[in-house]
Amino acid sequence: MSVWALGLNHTTAPLDLRGRFAFALDQIAPTLQSLRSSFPSGRHPQVEAAIISTCNRTEIYCASEHIALDHTVGWLAESGGVAPTLLRSHAYTLHDDEAARHVFRVASGLDSMVLGEAQILGQMKDAVRAAENVGALGTTLNQLFQRSFAVAKEVRTATEIGAHSISMAAAAVRLAGQLFEDLRKTRVLFVGAGEMIDLAVTHFAAKEPKSIAIANRTLERGEKLATRFGGEAMRLADLPARLAEFDIVVSCTASTLPIIGLGAVERALKARKHRPIFMVDLAVPRDIEPEVKALEDVYLYTVDDLAHVVQQGQANRQAAVAQAEVIIDAGVQSFMHWLGQRSTVPLIQQLNAQADEWRTAEMARARKLLAKGESVDAVLEAMSRGLTQKMMHGAMAELHAGDAASREQTAQTISRLFLRKER
Template sequence: MSVWTLGLNHTTAPLDLRGRFAFALDQLAPTLQSLRSSFATGRHPQVEAAIISTCNRTEIYCAAEHAALDHTVGWLAESGGVAPALLRSHAYALQDDEAARHVFRVASGLDSMVLGEAQILGQMKDAVRAAETAGALGSTLNQLFQRSFAVAKEVRTATEIGAHSISMAAAAVRLAGQLFEDLHQTRVLFVGAGEMIDLAATHFAARDPKSIAIANRTLERGEKLASRFGGEAMRLADLPNRLAEFDIVVSCTASTLPIIGLGAVERALKARKHRPMFMVDLAVPRDIEPEVKALEDIYLYTVDDLAQVVQQGQANRQAAVAQAEVIIDAGVQSFMHWLGQRGSVPLIQQLNAQADEWRATEMARARKLLARGEPVDAVLEAMSRGLTQKMMHGAMAELHAGDAASREQTAQAISRLFLRKER
């Protein structure tokens, strides 16, 4: 059995390329079905699969009898509309222990833009549930992910990997504070109502801005989030006409196309008499057209632009990283040992089936003898002798077959298997 992963993240691929391979949570089931169906047409009919897709990464995890990295690259490249060579130049392909090490590091927050952040763990659990619901998660991948969650828990408990980490949302507040002297006087608009917006709104609300508004495609969900912060909710369709009211705009939706265009921002600036606007686009693919960044009086940051801010203080956590890597090493070794044992499962199943067949044969013979009135002790003696002969027949035949060297090897194996002394 082999496991492998193909992925690209904030360190290997630019934002716009990552956007081509972003999958919303409700897209995972059909996407996994497409991936597994593509394997079924080749030499790998039984493939387990899971996909993790966040603003910083898209990763495919698979398990099968034999690894099929080239096929996985081809499928993902086609799904994103790019050449396989381009994808390979920005992706990483890992197999077996390297794949296990990677997923353990991701779960533990060691591979995140924000070192030690815990949000990725929840996103991974969502991805695993989606794969399980889609029927794509088999015993091997389930074991891999459950072990990664356990390793992540140990890392966070035994080290200070998450100490002093700066989240994306906290970084956005910090940058906004550099533009506006007093955040109390700002009006903040959040576009979307998902987990990232919830986190960002929590951080900005702590700075007590003048007002908070939530724009969302589903008004009811927007109202639910807005009520927590004493804000108002608005429909996404009303956004262009009201954009000028806000000093700070933070957007993160699952839209596949930008929802805040250059024209809308230009009109908003004109209505604001060119008072500056601070904009944060946390979405992948982008929510805000990239051309907006070139406008004067617009300060637009993407998830990649926040990298320098969130990585501050990383040096203080290198000791914790070293401790975490030791825990991860142990987890990898344990998983690979388990994976190696999985190779014996078919043989074990065959042995059990053969033993059951022998037992059934001898039981049927014993019942016939008892029905004819044979003594119970004699029947038991015959049954035990029959089972013993069946169990020993193969070993005895091998002892008398082959050359001297092969007979010696057989003798040693038989001694280990049948002549062990009970301890």
């Protein structure tokens, strides 16, 4: 059994390319079904698969008897509408121990834009549940991910990898504080109501802005989040008309197309008499049209723009990283040992089936002899001899076959298997 991974992340691919391969959580199930059905059933029956898709990465993990990286690259390229050569130039492909080490590092927060961040672990668990629900997660990938979660827990417990880390939301607050002298005088709009926005609202609310508003496609969900922070909820459809009211806009939705366009921002700036707007687009694909960044009174930051902020203080965590890598190495060795043992499972099953067949045949023969009146001792003697002969027949035949060199090798193997001294 082999495992392989194909991915692209914030270090290998630009934001707009990553956006082509971003899958919302409710898209994972049909996407996995499409991926698995694309493999030739003859050579790749029942391929296990899982997809992790966040604002910083999209990764596909597969397991099967034979590695099929080229096929996986071709399928993903087609799904994103790009040439396989373009995808390969921005992607990474890993298999077996390299794939295991990568997923352990991802789960532990070592491969994140925010070193040591814990959010990715929850996103990975969501991806695993989605794969389980659609029946795409078999024994091998289940082991891989469960071990990655265990390794991540050990890394977080045994090291200080999460100490001094700055989240994307905290970075946005820090940048906003550089533009506005007093955040308590600002009005903040959050677009979306997911986990990332929840985190962003928490950080901005701590600065006690003048007002907080949540714009969401589902008003009920927006109201639930707004109530927690004493804010107001508004419909997403009302956003263009009200955009001018806000000094800070933070957006992160699952929309596949931008929801804040250049025209809407231009009208808002005109109504604000060109007072500046600080905008943060945490979505992949983008929520805010990239042309907005060129406007004179707009300060627009994307997830990639925040990279240098969240990486501050990384040097202070290098000792923790070294400790984490040791834990990960041990986890990789353990998984590869388990995976190696899995390759012998079919042979073990065949041996057990063959032994059971011999046992059944000898038992049937013994019952017939007993029915004919043979003594129990004679029947037991015949049954034990019959089983012994069946077990030894293959070994004896191999000892008499082949040339001298092969017979010598066979003899050593048989000695090791059959002439072991009991301790």
